[in-house]
Amino acid sequence: MNRLEVEFLGVRFPNPVVTASGTFNFGREYAHLYPLSRLGAVTTKGVSPRPIAGTPTPRITETPMGMLNAIGLENKGVDAYVASELPWLKAQGARVIVNVFGDEAADFAHVARKVSPYADLIEVNLSCPNVHGGRLPFAHDPEAAALVVRRVKDATDRPVLAKLSPNGPLLPVAEALEAAGVDGFSLINTLLGMRMDLERKRPVLANRQGGLSGPAIKPVAVRQVYELYRHSDRPILGMGGVASAEDALEFALAGARLVAVGTATFSDPYAPLKIAQELERELQRRAETWSDWIGAGHAPN
Amino acid sequence: MNRLEVEFLGVRFPNPVVTASGTFNFGREYAHLYPLSRLGAVTTKGVSPRPIAGTPTPRITETPMGMLNAIGLENKGVDAYVASELPWLKAQGARVIVNVFGDEAADFAHVARKVSPYADLIEVNLSCPNVHGGRLPFAHDPEAAALVVRRVKDATDRPVLAKLSPNGPLLPVAEALEAAGVDGFSLINTLLGMRMDLERKRPVLANRQGGLSGPAIKPVAVRQVYELYRHSDRPILGMGGVASAEDALEFALAGARLVAVGTATFSDPYAPLKIAQELERELQRRAETWSDWIGAGHAPN
Amino acid sequence: MTRPSLELTHERPRWDDHAVTLVTSEPLGPHQRLVLAMPALEARFEPGQFLNLSVPGHLLRRPLAPSRHEGTEVELIVTPFGPGTRDLIALPAGTRLQALAPLGNSFPMPAGEAALVGAGAGAAPLAFLAERLLCAGRTVHVFHGAVSSEDRPLVREVYERLGIGAHYFSEDGALGRRGYPTAGLAELLAGGADVTVYSVGPLALMRAAARLAIEHGRPGYVSLDVHMACGVGACLSCAVKTTAGQKHACVDGPVFEVREVVW
Amino acid sequence: MTRPSLELTHERPRWDDHAVTLVTSEPLGPHQRLVLAMPALEARFEPGQFLNLSVPGHLLRRPLAPSRHEGTEVELIVTPFGPGTRDLIALPAGTRLQALAPLGNSFPMPAGEAALVGAGAGAAPLAFLAERLLCAGRTVHVFHGAVSSEDRPLVREVYERLGIGAHYFSEDGALGRRGYPTAGLAELLAGGADVTVYSVGPLALMRAAARLAIEHGRPGYVSLDVHMACGVGACLSCAVKTTAGQKHACVDGPVFEVREVVW
Numbered sequence A, B: 001m002n003r004l005e006v007e008f009l010g011v012r013f014p015n016p017v018v019t020a021s022g023t024f025n026f027g028r029e030y031a032h033l034y035p036l037s038r039l040g041a042v043t044t045k046g047v048s049p050r051p052i053a054g055t056p057t058p059r060i061t062e063t064p065m066g067m068l069n070a071i072g073l074e075n076k077g078v079d080a081y082v083a084s085e086l087p088w089l090k091a092q093g094a095r096v097i098v099n100v101f102g103d104e105a106a107d108f109a110h111v112a113r114k115v116s117p118y119a120d121l122i123e124v125n126l127s128c129p130n131v132h133g134g135r136l137p138f139a140h141d142p143e144a145a146a147l148v149v150r151r152v153k154d155a156t157d158r159p160v161l162a163k164l165s166p167n168g169p170l171l172p173v174a175e176a177l178e179a180a181g182v183d184g185f186s187l188i189n190t191l192l193g194m195r196m197d198l199e200r201k202r203p204v205l206a207n208r209q210g211g212l213s214g215p216a217i218k219p220v221a222v223r224q225v226y227e228l229y230r231h232s233d234r235p236i237l238g239m240g241g242v243a244s245a246e247d248a249l250e251f252a253l254a255g256a257r258l259v260a261v262g263t264a265t266f267s268d269p270y271a272p273l274k275i276a277q278e279l280e281r282e283l284q285r286r287a288e289t290w291s292d293w294i295g296a297g298h299a300p301n
Numbered sequence C, D: 001m002t003r004p005s006l007e008l009t010h011e012r013p014r015w016d017d018h019a020v021t022l023v024t025s026e027p028l029g030p031h032q033r034l035v036l037a038m039p040a041l042e043a044r045f046e047p048g049q050f051l052n053l054s055v056p057g058h059l060l061r062r063p064l065a066p067s068r069h070e071g072t073e074v075e076l077i078v079t080p081f082g083p084g085t086r087d088l089i090a091l092p093a094g095t096r097l098q099a100l101a102p103l104g105n106s107f108p109m110p111a112g113e114a115a116l117v118g119a120g121a122g123a124a125p126l127a128f129l130a131e132r133l134l135c136a137g138r139t140v141h142v143f144h145g146a147v148s149s150e151d152r153p154l155v156r157e158v159y160e161r162l163g164i165g166a167h168y169f170s171e172d173g174a175l176g177r178r179g180y181p182t183a184g185l186a187e188l189l190a191g192g193a194d195v196t197v198y199s200v201g202p203l204a205l206m207r208a209a210a211r212l213a214i215e216h217g218r219p220g221y222v223s224l225d226v227h228m229a230c231g232v233g234a235c236l237s238c239a240v241k242t243t244a245g246q247k248h249a250c251v252d253g254p255v256f257e258v259r260e261v262v263w
């Protein structure tokens, strides 16, 4: 009996623990530690139509039980990944969630179309700024976000997850995306934050502000997943500070069907695998399955 | 030379470190440890027109470098505080910031009028729900928030700070409040969050969700203070995770003229005093004053 | 007759934040026995009072009620529950911690005999009370409940060292009689003894003990286990509904008369 | 002539996460000397390579470049900078940590002599390189800079134990000559020696050393100090602009040829 197996939008995952976009690149750096096929899935770094150099350094800094990053979505562009990384990753036997983004809706669709042959799911990162919408993130603008999802749905036959931002409105955006045909949701992306350098008397990050991730944001993430689950019947990939099997179970209770591990991989490169193993032991001890836990924290008792 | 002395809306503070509302009650619990007059000021627990019993327990729980609370604004009502706690607190020689709230604008004004004789500043808590506005917090609705501020300004001759919420829009609300005549801002209040109880398979807090405070939220708070300082010339009382003199200096660089210490007092009841003392030593070492730091993180270098 | 716990508030020495050293940490079955050296604490803990102890890596302190206070050493029995207590019991001897102490009110002395009904780490403040009562020459009846035999090391440590013939109960009969410790209390009360009931343990146990005390017209006290942040009355986390209005367990309790609690 | 650092990538043993024990921690003036026992590490560190070390209570690891690798023991010199390094140097001997190792590329061997220009904890990887070069019978010139005399214990420990007659410079003249260590490098290069320049220290120092190497047509290498999260190429935190496009210090560096860096 596989207590961890879970079906998500028609795809079977041997366990619900996937890597979070941007914290595992395309998996190559960690592939000598364990077979990537043992993870629920690998979510790739965000892929855009053209290469992006990203922001100046420092790009990261630590905060209490969290970290800030401002990588600026550095990536080599979709053609480079389709040429080498994605075929390699698929060949490892891993399930693959490709994270896609762009400056406008057509960019997202372009990338989604190109990566589809290698993707089990497409994750649409709506936290990046909408260049033609005054640089407001797509996720803060229900209409712009819905347009992206419609275009991506037209461009791919793979299930499409919308990755939501915790910095704007949650439910109005989710509602608009459902109407646009989104298949599921993934949340949360990072919270906006800043750290000051007392010696240089300016923000530590060259970009001044960055995205806060790690255990510090877990309570915010659990609440957003809980809130979304109450209002939507689409499946949820939950994330934000997951660092243990207990954390994963908190997200399941709140309503997550899959969970992603991001920052914890920097603390321990084995984290995604260890969390899946711990989950197995914990569910065994309780004689339960992962599926028993999904949304179970909403019972009216 | 007093390196810490700072003027804020016409009031002189011997140092910039004040207690945060709801974490120090009216000061009586800590008054035997140190004279309350040695603090920058005491911010009181939120005061409403009538007594409020608050939410069921559990009301608090810990999270990674943070805590969630759902006290439900328990308080004895303004008359009880005017009868005993506020005169007592003033008699300690402390500067007093009275935190006020209510269900509608008239409530805020009523409380502000009654507490004014004991208040150096009035802090208007806009994070509580607007009962006549569909239970949306005032701070998420620029017009409702502005109405509160106008009424409070009419009811008191004390300077009025608006306490902003990090869960809604920041700048639109701040702008509306400036137009309504607010004297300054205080931020951030707690972030919405949730923790799950794995044994009971439900949220830990009886109220399900609560407000996240403590070091975990410091980067979010520093960024919001920085953002507000860029757009407003009203003075700022900054808070959110301050637990050391270094934290206080981060807030000063971002633009805070005063800083409040909340959750850290639960870790160490001497925290507000110790932070002021550490600040004194640190500024001495650098041969600088607190005022030199206010907003200094915005220099274009 | 029933002494409201609030009265005790005014006699208490003021708390402060004390530097303490963990001098012993040893397992007692699923629980852990910790001994803290508290040389700077002038006041003596009374049974039922608690301290609020720092745990490295945790923001909030953890409320714990001592099982003994001998010289400068304070003994605690800690049951690992969540991350904080798990980390606390893993600390090596020698670790320096901070404790707010002494906090809260304490168990009032009984007019006649005393019946102590506990389970798990609830035995800690009860054993402290038992020791005090024995010194005062009172008759003490102890009823301790467990799931199975897991509490054998605990009761040996806290009750048997006092020479008390405690009555043990367990759900599966592996320790003492099969059943709940309230069965023992019921028998004692049915005998008509002049006892005051004291109960510390899971809410269901305390509620059952309270019900028996009330039924038999006996005074009874429980120590309520409410989530706490400040521990000193400032944060209002620890609200308790009582017949005399809302109180706060950290300053008005943790000990409440059973008729005062809105169960 | 100038060997691109990328070439080294392919020869490197694969990193893993190693359990390590802190066996020594002692102050060296404002710095701290740490010795880690790494019995499970089969690979040998090369000078310039680094490890990514866990610090209890911190989410991210801290990149540190060893100053020596003897048997199973790895020596580090740590300068307290922020909360992480401050907590790291306060850990007692015996603490168990985790280290990703070995990471990054290393300094290539020089064709002729070597000039090492450092300051502060930059002396760590340079001393490791010096040791290696001395074993290989090469001539090594060391120029070390400080603000005042604070680095005396450091240079005694890392350079003098190798028997190297290092040249010291300080801003106030309290250690060696008054001035910057690049003054010594400039004199050496002016003499026309066949040297390869190696510099690790503050960015301004490395830039000045790089400029001298370029001016005199000598090969030169620096170790760039970029904020890192993963340490292994996955997070893209540690971007470095080079003449060959954007690289990442943790895998393509930390060692870069001075002409490759866009200063």
Ligand SMILES: Cc1cc2nc3c(=O)[nH]c(=O)nc-3n(C[C@H](O)[C@H](O)[C@H](O)COP(=O)(O)OP(=O)(O)OC[C@H]3O[C@@H](n4cnc5c(N)ncnc54)[C@H](O)[C@@H]3O)c2cc1C
Binding pocket: B060, B061, B062, C050, C060, C061, C062, C063, C064, C065, C066, C076, C077, C078, C079, C080, C081, C082, C083, C084, C085, C086, C121, C122, C124, C125, C224, C225, C226, C227, C228, C229, C254
């Ligand atoms: C007056 C008093 C005396 C106590 N004496 C003892 C004792 O002698 N031995 C013992 O093992 N336990 C005792 N407890 C219970 C003990 O405080 C909790 O088990 C402990 O706080 C749980 O912390 P955690 O980190 O393991 O759990 P977490 O759930 O991670 O704790 C998170 C937060 O919730 C609070 N919290 C969680 N559960 C409780 C609880 N049951 N009671 C109070 N706060 C809680 C914690 O203080 C912390 O702030 C006592 C509680 C009170 C109120």
Ligand SMILES: Cc1cc2nc3c(=O)[nH]c(=O)nc-3n(C[C@H](O)[C@H](O)[C@H](O)COP(=O)(O)OP(=O)(O)OC[C@H]3O[C@@H](n4cnc5c(N)ncnc54)[C@H](O)[C@@H]3O)c2cc1C
Binding pocket: A060, A061, A062, D050, D060, D061, D062, D063, D064, D065, D066, D076, D077, D078, D079, D080, D081, D082, D083, D084, D085, D086, D121, D122, D124, D125, D224, D225, D226, D227, D228, D229, D254
């Ligand atoms: C390859 C390499 C080798 C190094 N070798 C040494 C050495 O031998 N001895 C030594 O004392 N220092 C060395 N450093 C610098 C050391 O890593 C930083 O001083 C340290 O990370 C700062 O952490 P902190 O917690 O004190 O500061 P914080 O500012 O609190 O650190 C917060 C975050 O920023 C990162 N960070 C901050 N400053 C730096 C920095 N200068 N370089 C890289 N990351 C930084 C930290 O890793 C951490 O993730 C090296 C750096 C690199 C990149």
Ligand SMILES: Cc1cc2nc3c(=O)[nH]c(=O)nc-3n(C[C@H](O)[C@H](O)[C@H](O)COP(=O)(O)O)c2cc1C
Binding pocket: A020, A021, A022, A023, A045, A046, A069, A071, A073, A099, A125, A163, A188, A189, A190, A212, A213, A214, A215, A217, A239, A240, A241, A242, A260, A261, A262, A263, A264, D235
């Ligand atoms: C260094 C770093 C880079 C990230 N890059 C991306 C990205 O390219 N696309 C994306 O959708 N999210 C990105 N994220 C956000 C994570 O996928 C995740 O939503 C967030 O970090 C919360 O999870 P965690 O707390 O487990 O890290 C990044 C996060 C980090 C820390």
Ligand SMILES: Cc1cc2nc3c(=O)[nH]c(=O)nc-3n(C[C@H](O)[C@H](O)[C@H](O)COP(=O)(O)O)c2cc1C
Binding pocket: B020, B021, B022, B023, B045, B046, B069, B071, B073, B099, B125, B163, B188, B189, B190, B212, B213, B214, B215, B217, B239, B240, B241, B242, B260, B261, B262, B263, B264, C235
């Ligand atoms: C237990 C508790 C009670 C609080 N009660 C109030 C309140 O009554 N009114 C208010 O404006 N803010 C209240 N707050 C918010 C704090 O004043 C402060 O804005 C927030 O906790 C962030 O600061 P900190 O991280 O230093 O605690 C409360 C916070 C806590 C933890």
Ligand code: FES
Binding pocket: C227, C228, C229, C230, C231, C232, C233, C234, C235, C236, C237, C238, C248, C249, C250, C251
């Ligand atoms: S714990 Fe803070 S009031 Fe009781």
Ligand code: FES
Binding pocket: D227, D228, D229, D230, D231, D232, D233, D234, D235, D236, D237, D238, D248, D249, D250, D251
């Ligand atoms: S530190 Fe993560 S890529 Fe270099």
